[in-house]
Amino acid sequence: GAVVSQHPSWVICKSGTSVKIECRSLDFQATTMFWYRQFPKQSLMLMATSNEGSKATYEQGVEKDKFLINHASLTLSTLTVTSAHPEDSSFYICSARATGADQPQHFGDGTRLSIL
């Protein structure tokens, strides 16, 4: 149980385009979803936390107009990287947490984003 699907797994696109990444909880309802970014040989950096039906809470230093997050349902959250530039190239990972205290986060397999 507790499967989180993230799509696409790898995307290459030109500078200036926008890219949407989907995160779905397949067998549970995720009240809260998280978006992380991982730089090479570094830990996961939390970008934002989203609760279903409300605006995402962004971590300090993360541009909310650049990284648009939508958590429209209890099973789907999307991250859109707008007007992507080469410095946005990274590994993006989502996680989802079911309702209830002390629930662990379950992670998707990540999206490798390469901006040319």
Add this chain to the structure above:
Amino acid sequence: DQQVKQNSPSLSVQEGRISILNCDYTNSMFDYFLWYKKYPAEGPTFLISISSIKDKNEDGRFTVFLNKSAKHLSLHIVPSQPGDSAVYFCAASARYGQNFVFGPGTRLSVLP
């Protein structure tokens, strides 16, 4: 300022022996901890958790120990298997809090 530290970036262990991965934290508000395992190009996989009301939690080959006074936790894997080779992250959260803070990870290599 790293609130969660994993001071060993890498660890090599012989198959069948015990692997001990360590994690230290600085925020005394943290009282719920998790360990994740991550293979390259995949998302982290939840392994085991522990809350501050316990000092030990065991699940099969994995045991997590928590020393609150020292702000230290460790993950023991015994016996270690080659398939355990991965990066292990510890994460900490304040109870009922939303966000987990992750350590930088320790790369475990289990040698056959």
